[in-house]
Amino acid sequence: MTKPELTIFITLAVGITASLGILLRLFSDSEAMIALVAIVLSAIIAYKYPRTGLWTLLIYLPFSGSVTYSLGYGHIFFHLLKDAFYFPALIALIQVQPNLNPFFKLVKPLITALIFLLAVCLITLLAVHLPQQLIAQSSERPVLMWIFGSKVLIGYIPLILCAYYLIRDQQDLFFLTRLQVIVVLICCSLGLIQYILLVTGICEGSNNIAAYLDEPTLDARCFVGGSLLYSANWGNGLIRLPGTFVAPWQWAWFLISSIFFTYASSTSDSSPRWRVVSWVATVMVLLMSVISGQRVALVLTPVILLILSLLTVKAKHWFLTNLGIIFLGVWIASNLELVQNRWENLVGRWQASPPDEFIVRQFHWAMNSQEGVLGNGLGTATNAARIFGETRFIETYYAKLFYEMGPLGILAFLAVVSILTLLCFKALRSLQQTNLRRLGICLWVFVLVISYNTFYYPLDVE
Numbered sequence: 001m002t003k004p005e006l007t008i009f010i011t012l013a014v015g016i017t018a019s020l021g022i023l024l025r026l027f028s029d030s031e032a033m034i035a036l037v038a039i040v041l042s043a044i045i046a047y048k049y050p051r052t053g054l055w056t057l058l059i060y061l062p063f064s065g066s067v068t069y070s071l072g073y074g075h076i077f078f079h080l081l082k083d084a085f086y087f088p089a090l091i092a093l094i095q096v097q098p099n100l101n102p103f104f105k106l107v108k109p110l111i112t113a114l115i116f117l118l119a120v121c122l123i124t125l126l127a128v129h130l131p132q133q134l135i136a137q138s139s140e141r142p143v144l145m146w147i148f149g150s151k152v153l154i155g156y157i158p159l160i161l162c163a164y165y166l167i168r169d170q171q172d173l174f175f176l177t178r179l180q181v182i183v184v185l186i187c188c189s190l191g192l193i194q195y196i197l198l199v200t201g202i203c204e205g206s207n208n209i210a211a212y213l214d215e216p217t218l219d220a221r222c223f224v225g226g227s228l229l230y231s232a233n234w235g236n237g238l239i240r241l242p243g244t245f246v247a248p249w250q251w252a253w254f255l256i257s258s259i260f261f262t263y264a265s266s267t268s269d270s271s272p273r274w275r276v277v278s279w280v281a282t283v284m285v286l287l288m289s290v291i292s293g294q295r296v297a298l299v300l301t302p303v304i305l306l307i308l309s310l311l312t313v314k315a316k317h318w319f320l321t322n323l324g325i326i327f328l329g330v331w332i333a334s335n336l337e338l339v340q341n342r343w344e345n346l347v348g349r350w351q352a353s354p355p356d357e358f359i360v361r362q363f364h365w366a367m368n369s370q371e372g373v374l375g376n377g378l379g380t381a382t383n384a385a386r387i388f389g390e391t392r393f394i395e396t397y398y399a400k401l402f403y404e405m406g407p408l409g410i411l412a413f414l415a416v417v418s419i420l421t422l423l424c425f426k427a428l429r430s431l432q433q434t435n436l437r438r439l440g441i442c443l444w445v446f447v448l449v450i451s452y453n454t455f456y457y458p459l460d461v462e
Contacts, residue, residue: 031071031077031078032077034071035081038078038081038084042056042085043088044088046085046088046092047091050089050090050092053086053088053089054085057082057086058180061082062187062245063187064078064079064245064246065224065242065244065245065246066224069218069246093161093162103165106164106423109419109422109423110423114154116415117412117413120374120412121146121150121153124146124374124405125143129142129143129145129377140388140390141389142377142389144388145377145378145380145388145391148379148385149385149404152379152384152385152460157416173439174265174269174274177264177269180261180262180265181262181265181274184281185280187243187244187254188287188288189284190243190244191224191243191244192288193224194241194243195241195291197222198239199232203220203230204220205228205229205230205232206228206231206238207231207232224244225242225246226245226246226247228240228242228248229293239291240292248292248294253297253455253458255288255294255297255301256300256301257458258281258285259285259301259308260445261442262279263309264438264442265278265281265439266278268436268439269435286301286302308441308442311441312441312442359454362395362399363398366399366402366403367402370403373408374406376403377404378404379391381393381403381404383460395455396454397455397456400456401413417451417452421447424443424447427440428441
């Protein structure tokens with residue numbers, strides 16, 4: 001695009017957005033106006049510059065909770081801002097690519113599995129949601145619930161296509177890993193500040209909120225992010241930090257996913273400086289996993305780091321790994337009381353509700369709640385669809401899928417993630433460069449863990 005064309009485009013985009021904002025201000029509240037103006041402007045830019053839109057999406061997602069509650073006070077329109085970066089960019093990419101055959105040839109087995117999954121979704125619409133719509137009360141919208149449920153289930157699968165055209169060469173690949181490292185450092189730094197503000201009393205947390213002494217609430221929000229729990233006077237102290245996200249459980253899975261990218265960058269980046277920065281980011285992730293009060297992150301991040309180290313590091317490269325372990329050990333030794341409290345909390349929770357028994361209970365409940373082989377309908381256990389009818393909260397992802405779509409839905413989804421995992425492994429085996437192979441191992445283990453984990457958060461929430 002030439003400079004005059006760029007000037008015209010920016011002028012038109014700002015003009016249209018400003019005009020829309022003025023009209024909305026006349027008929028709506030200020031939060032809705034800000035959100036819709038941001039959505040329209042973001043969509044226009046993402047459609048015109050799809051690569052920029054996708055990079056912006058990756059940057060924005062970890063900060064979306066802070067933006068939503070800092071600027072939008074939780075307005076529902078702010079939750080749609082991420083889609084303004086994604087869907088217009090996806091449409092533009094499909095339009096500008098003259099030939100998608102190389103991509104489809106590469107993922108041909110995955111396309112077959114996706115068609116099967118889509119077919120099950122459509123059958124669910126026809127056999128479950130349409131009959132529900134015919135007898136629904138005025139406040140219920142089963143078909144709209146299906147749309148939202150389908151969007152959560154399959155709406156972001158086309159990101160595979162986006163990634164194929166976004167990552168054109170090694171330069172783009174290492175730009176991605178470095179970008180992730182920077183985002184992780186910023187998010188963890190903001191989360192650390194949040195923790196300091198709470199323990200020093202600058203933020204009160206949940207201490208003076210009688211109704212929320214043992215569960216996260218927006219009323220306890222501090223500095224960044226959304227719902228928070230911090231009750232210093234409850235036993236040894238209860239803490240569940242959301243970091244920069246909407247809720248603590250999202251923050252936990254951000255930390256878990258981040259350990260893959262920071263460690264991958266530390267072992268594969270060609271720049272020694274970036275490898276050191278990546279190690280700093282890795283240590284920050286481990287630190288936040290301890291102080292954030294997230295049990296799943298406290299358990300999984302060190303385990304994942306150990307597994308990745310065993311899979312990627314040769315004996316002569318163990319120096320930095322050992323140095324990191326020594327640093328972490330020194331920190332733990334100097335904060336034994338804090339670490340012990342977190343560990344006792346984890347053990348107590350595990351003994352009170354063992355994860356294996358919890359998963360089995362949820363599956364039994366989902367099976368007993370079935371009225372047919374197609375489940376209760378897409379979206380009926382999806383939080384985002386709650387405005388269209390009653391929804392259930394099911395923490396185990398595959399039990400949730402069974403409740404919504406029945407056994408066919410689970411089989412279809414497992415087919416998709418299994419084939420995706422296999423394709424990633426084949427791509428990994430084809431790599432010859434040592435640094436790319438290390439990076440590939442980390443990303444493949446990431447896909448493997450996320451695909452088959454039993455929690456609903458990483459598969460159902462951005």
